[in-house]
Amino acid sequence: RDSENAPARAALACVFDEACDAASALGQLRTLDRLKPGQTSIQFSMGLCCERVLSPADAADYYRRAIELDEASVPARERLAAVQLHAGDTAETIRQYEAICRLVPENTRMRTLLGALFCRAGEYDRAIKEFESAIIMGPDNWALQDEHCLQLVAEGKIHKAIERTQQTIEQQGPFADLHLRLGDLYSLDGDDALARKHYLKTLDIQPFYLEALIRLATHHLLFGRWEESAETFGRAAELSEWVVVDYLGMGVAQAAAGQKEKAANSFDLSVAVEPNSTLLHAQMIRLHWKVTRADEMIQWIDRFRHEGQPPDSPDNNSLLRDELECHAERVEAEPFRADVRLHYGVLLRSAGRLAEATRQFAHAVKLHPTYLPALVKLGVSLKELGQDRQAGGVFYRMFHAEDQQIDFHYRLAVQFSQRHRLDEIAKQMAPSMPEELEERDIRYSLALSLVNMGLLDRGAATWRALSRTHRIRM
Numbered sequence: 001r002d003s004e005n006a007p008a009r010a011a012l013a014c015v016f017d018e019a020c021d022a023a024s025a026l027g028q029l030r031t032l033d034r035l036k037p038g039q040t041s042i043q044f045s046m047g048l049c050c051e052r053v054l055s056p057a058d059a060a061d062y063y064r065r066a067i068e069l070d071e072a073s074v075p076a077r078e079r080l081a082a083v084q085l086h087a088g089d090t091a092e093t094i095r096q097y098e099a100i101c102r103l104v105p106e107n108t109r110m111r112t113l114l115g116a117l118f119c120r121a122g123e124y125d126r127a128i129k130e131f132e133s134a135i136i137m138g139p140d141n142w143a144l145q146d147e148h149c150l151q152l153v154a155e156g157k158i159h160k161a162i163e164r165t166q167q168t169i170e171q172q173g174p175f176a177d178l179h180l181r182l183g184d185l186y187s188l189d190g191d192d193a194l195a196r197k198h199y200l201k202t203l204d205i206q207p208f209y210l211e212a213l214i215r216l217a218t219h220h221l222l223f224g225r226w227e228e229s230a231e232t233f234g235r236a237a238e239l240s241e242w243v244v245v246d247y248l249g250m251g252v253a254q255a256a257a258g259q260k261e262k263a264a265n266s267f268d269l270s271v272a273v274e275p276n277s278t279l280l281h282a283q284m285i286r287l288h289w290k291v292t293r294a295d296e297m298i299q300w301i302d303r304f305r306h307e308g309q310p311p312d313s314p315d316n317n318s319l320l321r322d323e324l325e326c327h328a329e330r331v332e333a334e335p336f337r338a339d340v341r342l343h344y345g346v347l348l349r350s351a352g353r354l355a356e357a358t359r360q361f362a363h364a365v366k367l368h369p370t371y372l373p374a375l376v377k378l379g380v381s382l383k384e385l386g387q388d389r390q391a392g393g394v395f396y397r398m399f400h401a402e403d404q405q406i407d408f409h410y411r412l413a414v415q416f417s418q419r420h421r422l423d424e425i426a427k428q429m430a431p432s433m434p435e436e437l438e439e440r441d442i443r444y445s446l447a448l449s450l451v452n453m454g455l456l457d458r459g460a461a462t463w464r465a466l467s468r469t470h471r472i473r474m
Helices: 006-018 022-035 040-052 056-069 074-086 090-103 108-121 124-136 147-154 158-172 176-188 192-205 210-222 226-256 260-292 294-307 316-333 338-350 354-367 372-384 388-398 403-415 423-432 440-452 456-470
Strands: none
Touching: 006 022, 022 040, 040 056, 040 074, 056 074, 074 090, 074 403, 090 108, 108 124, 108 226, 124 226, 147 158, 147 176, 158 176, 176 192, 176 210, 192 210, 210 226, 210 260, 226 260, 226 372, 226 388, 260 316, 260 338, 260 372, 260 388, 316 338, 338 354, 338 372, 354 372, 372 388
C-alpha cells in the first residue's frame, strides 16, 4: 500500500524468499536499499538472491559492498569466496579466507579450508603452515589441568570438586575446558540438567571441541537418549574426520614441496588418528540401528518382567552380525546411495574386514567423487592394506578438485541452499515498525517469516504487537 514503507518491503522480500521467488525478493530488496541505504544485511541478501537467479558477478559486487560497509562480515566473505572460486579466481578466494581466519582465529575449520586452497594454488609451504595451525589449535592441546580437583574426584568428593571448579571459573573466566570439567562432574553426580547445560556451554564457547562432543554423546547415552546420542556421536565423527583431513593435507603439501620423510610421517599420523573417527561413526550407526529396534527391546524387557528372569539376549558379536546383515541388505536394495555404502564400509572396518570395507568406500567414491568422508576412509584403508601409491592418489584428489566438480557443487549448493536466509533484514526491520501501523498483512507476513526462520522470540514479539494493535486473540 505504501511504496516507501521499508518494513513492508522487508516483509515482502522474506515472503518471496520463502516462496523460492528470488527474482521478486531481489526487486523488493533493491527498493529497500534505496529506502535504507548503507545496510550490510541488505547488500548481503541481494547477493544471495543474485546467486539464486544465476547472476554470480552481480552477487560478488553486492558481497564486496557488504564487506566495504562491514569488514567483519564473515558471511559476506564466505559467499564472495565461493563465487570467486567458482569463477576460477583462487587468489581472491584465498584473500577472503585469510581475512576470515583473522576475524575468527579460533575456527580451525576455516584454517583447514585455507590450507586446501593453498594446495590448489600450489603454495605448499603456506598450506603446511595452515594445516599445522589447525592441528595445534585443537582445544585438546591446551586444556587446563587441576591436580587438586582430580584428587577430589578420586576421593569421591564430587561436590567439593564442583565447588572448586565453579570458583576457578569465577577467578579465571569461562574457559571451555572448565565448563567441560563441570559437565563431567555433574554427570558423575547424576545431575542430568546441569551436566547438559555445561556441555552445551562448552560447545557454545568452542564449537569444534571434539572431546566435549564425545562427552555429551556419552552423557545422552547414559540417560537413555539414544537418538540425541547418535546425532552427537555423528557430529563428533565428522569433527574427528577433519583432524584426519588436516594430517592428510599436510602430508600432500609436504610431498609436493619435496619433504618426503615429513610427508610419510604425516600420512602415518593420519592412519593412527583415523580409527577414532571410525569408532565414533560406527557408534552413531549402531545407535540409529538400536532406535529402529526399540520395539523389539521393549518386548525383551516385558518378557523379563513377566518371566522373572531375562531370556537369552544377543551378545555384542551377534549384534554386530545383525547390523552387518541389515546394511548388506540396504546396499543391495539401494546400490546407488554413497552414504549407505559408506556406513556399511565403516561397520565392516570396525569388524576387522578391511578389504571388504575398502571396496565399499571405493564404490561410494565412484558414486560421489568428492564425498570427503568416503575419500578419507578409502585413502586410509588403502594405506593400511599397503597400497601406498593408490592411497596417495586418493589423498591428492582430496585437495585438488577438478573445475567441473567445483562447478557442480557450487550450482548444487545454490539450487538447494537453505531458504529463509534474509533473517538479518527481518531482524533489522521488525523493531522499526511503528506500533500504530495499520497494515495488518505486513506485520502478519513478517511475523510468519520470523517464525519460519526459527527466530521464535522475534516472531512472538511481532505477534504480540499485532494483537495489541488489532486486539487479536492469541
